[in-house]
Amino acid sequence: EAQVTQNPRYLITVTGKKLTVTCSQNMNHEYMSWYRQDPGLGLRQIYYSMNVEVTDKGDVPEGYKVSRKEKRNFPLILESPSPNQTSLYFCASSFEGGTEQYFGPGTRLTVT
């Protein structure tokens, strides 16, 4: 089954404790993205990647890092999480920029 998976689905952590949210897709897609969703603000792109070893900032990259060492994986790294990073995070992938994006189930992160 074609899908995007994210882990963990739920995470509660404390300020400053480094964490990684994994994202994996099995569709051989070139493009992958991370979004965060906050009430009243819609979804905003954090980082995207157009291919292995090619990443770039989205609209709200501060406080996040990503890597794309393999085509299927695109982890999101929070080196020193802060409470304002409490949010619902989605990973997405697509074959190319204009084709439909497939979204993962989401990761609900709470930073206390």
Added chain:
Amino acid sequence: DAKTTQPPSMDCAEGRAANLPCNHSTISGNEYVYWYRQIHSQGPQYIIHGLKNNETNEMASLIITEDRKSSTLILPHATLRDTAVYYCIVRVWTGANNLFFGTGTRLTVIP
């Protein structure tokens, strides 16, 4: 990418057609119209997209006006499972795959 305007909410009776409008009066010639929906807090789901011709797939139809300044997503026979927030997005085909999700239209299908 062009800005879009959608009504914040709409109701539709189960079994009837749901017509969701979107205004994108500043759309450029190379920008496509995409529709996604999000059921509760699940990941958004792609519905359909088009450039200037009307499009239809197994989920919905997309009607784009001749001047391309507005469009309508049509769910022909709405079911309770179609209750969701629907997002109209306008963007170019190439480049970064950023989708700007505004606040969308919350469609409630009523039994």
